[in-house]
Amino acid sequence: MGRFIKSNAIKFTKLGDPRETLSLTTEEVDTDLKEGEVLVRWIACPVNPADINIARGVYFYKRLPPASLGIDGFGVIEKIGPGVKYVDVNDHVMPLHPHIQGGYWREFQVLQALGLYKLNKRLPLEAKATLTANAATAYLMLKLFVPLEKGDYVLQNAANSQVGRAVIDICKAFGYKTINVIRYRINVDKLKQELLDLGGDYVFTEAEFKENGRKFVNSLDRPLKLSINGVGGKSSIPISANLAKFGTMLVYGGMSLKPHEILTSSLVFKSIKVIGFQLFDYFGVEQDDFRRRTYDELTELFLAGKLHVSPMEKVPMENFKEAVAKTMAGSHLKQLLMISNEHASSHI
């Protein structure tokens, strides 16, 4: 093969609705690597809600067109440049700094080796492609803010989201009990059973928890010190109001697209804290050792069968428009773009 190779890439050329602005194109990649660089062949990259917002230009970090989307993914090292020690050809990797070296919906990409995390090859593909953000978000929210003991309770909404499922898994692994709130939907009982099967201790719909949550929480044998909120709007009221005195509500999202509402009585009479959590604010670029250690621990949880991958739908790269449309419509499985074949090494 020559120095320049052709590589497929999904790109947007202007900000706006990604169903309209994205197209599959080809770019030339220079395989003459500089000091510290590696050539990555991406295998699978999920479509995240954040990708949609990046394409629209409304996410908190901006990627200016022309650019590619993709904030996490799983790839294989095809070639290493001079001075690269930490990773080698054929290693499985994922990005450590998705907001710096972003845009992985492409076949080949030259990246800094230091910005990659070497994945354990025994992890399932879905875990490799999504380890960067969701499981780490759940893990650090449970580790960094409120000291919990075995038998303590954690209350969360959006319990069926990727982060919510990881919260259930990690709480179970650590010996905490989860009180899970989900939004009503057709076949809600099926979803309830699914979360109970995953290891959730209690599952309520929002309406059920609004009505009976206080009585239920008051009946627990311990104070409720931590709640986790990914929804916002009025859903934030019972998630915060049922905390014990000096309790903490962590907020990692606002799927309702409405401001979080918190009662004055919760704040003032119970002196609760509400803390916004954005993974990469607690996981800075100068904290790579801490990041790698966190991913090592998550890998162990996966390999011990304590952390599960959420169900995902694998979609060939060419069908990206369908995957993006399904993500935007909601109520579908997470969409995983299959960029290339894990075992079809090209070894440039």
Added chain:
Amino acid sequence: MGRFIKSNAIKFTKLGDPRETLSLTTEEVDTDLKEGEVLVRWIACPVNPADINIARGVYFYKRLPPASLGIDGFGVIEKIGPGVKYVDVNDHVMPLHPHIQGGYWREFQVLQALGLYKLNKRLPLEAKATLTANAATAYLMLKLFVPLEKGDYVLQNAANSQVGRAVIDICKAFGYKTINVIRYRINVDKLKQELLDLGGDYVFTEAEFKENGRKFVNSLDRPLKLSINGVGGKSSIPISANLAKFGTMLVYGGMSLKPHEILTSSLVFKSIKVIGFQLFDYFGVEQDDFRRRTYDELTELFLAGKLHVSPMEKVPMENFKEAVAKTMAGSHLKQLLMISNEHASSHI
């Protein structure tokens, strides 16, 4: 004088609207004091919004009828019981534990000496009667949560409230600058000038701050690390959204009677904290030394002319109905019930 003395007391006999349930009555007080007790003659007690809510039974701590209102006040020691060392006859005092030994709208009361703070006699009457809660709230919010340096900015709404005015005073004393937001009213320019004269650095109406706040805060020479919120509702949005990354909004009240609304983007993209502040949660009964030291420091600020009393309207005790009605109507000066005459010592 005999062992039992007659004492006037304003009392409510059932929960409800205090304009209807309160009456001036007479009770007998036993002046034969036990170990550690003192007899206090109350001089002046303010009417607080919290008193109204206590009378209604909707405050976070309850006082069951028949009972007296009053969570702070200024009194004179008339007599001391055996073993009392910390205070003496003629000393000026205020309650240290208003929510435990409450109900000061009465002429004479037997209290535990250890539950009283000895006031500096040089303090103005209004300060003696209200030092317990408002100035201490402002002071501890500025001291306990966010390390600030001279030249730093503090943003607050309800800037013309008792707490808000104390925030302006204490910030000025500590070398911090205040950005003050007030609600629109007739003659708003007069109130703006009053807060500027008090030492406020910037004063905006809510509408002005909503429109220009971001631009203004972005133009500051430092990040905005702390904001203070006593209003709630939509007013919480600009008070939190203009914080710098990892900034903190303290909430001590919700005068709007609406839940605090906080944008997901403020929480998640800026990783801000929202912390509810209730004075007596940070100022526990087991922390009397800390309380006394705090009141000593506030006394020094008053005597140095750095902390000012808010204007108050003195009302004879018999006119309590008028004072309560004005407090409930709002837009009046703080009402200060004059229970007895400071200089008319009875020395039982």
